[in-house]
Amino acid sequence: MAEKHEKGIKRYGVRYGRTTKKKLGHIEAQQKKAHTCPYCRYPKVSxxxxxxxxCGKCKSTFTSRAYNVTKPGAVKTEQSLEV
Ligand SMILES: [Zn+2]
Known part of the structure; x- marks a missing residue:
């Protein structure tokens, strides 16, 4: 049975191995969902x-982690290097 976040990775077929694709699927699922803006708290960040x-609400463009948004100040150096 396919797991939820394995859906989007079917485009890779049998390539790259199971674990790699599973990890990617998890990252992509995080990346595509609506993120909450650290400035106006509105879930309209793409x-x-x-x-x-x-942010589509307050029109601010900002930097955060590569695949998801974390609150400012909550980012540890080790964490941002992990992905
Ligand atoms: Zn905003």
Whole structure:
């Protein structure tokens, strides 16, 4: 039975191995969902490119982690290097 976040990774077919794709699926699921803006708290933030995020509510463009948005100050150096 396929898990939820394995859905989007079917495009890779049998390539790259199971674990790699599973990890990617998890990251992509995080990246695509609506993120909450650290400035106006409105869940209207979309990802422009790696680490660049844009809020459709207050129109601010800001940097955060590459695949998800964390609150300012909550980012540890080790964490941001992990992904
Ligand atoms: Zn905002």
């Amino acid at each position: 990802r422009k490119s790696a680490g660049i995020w844009h």
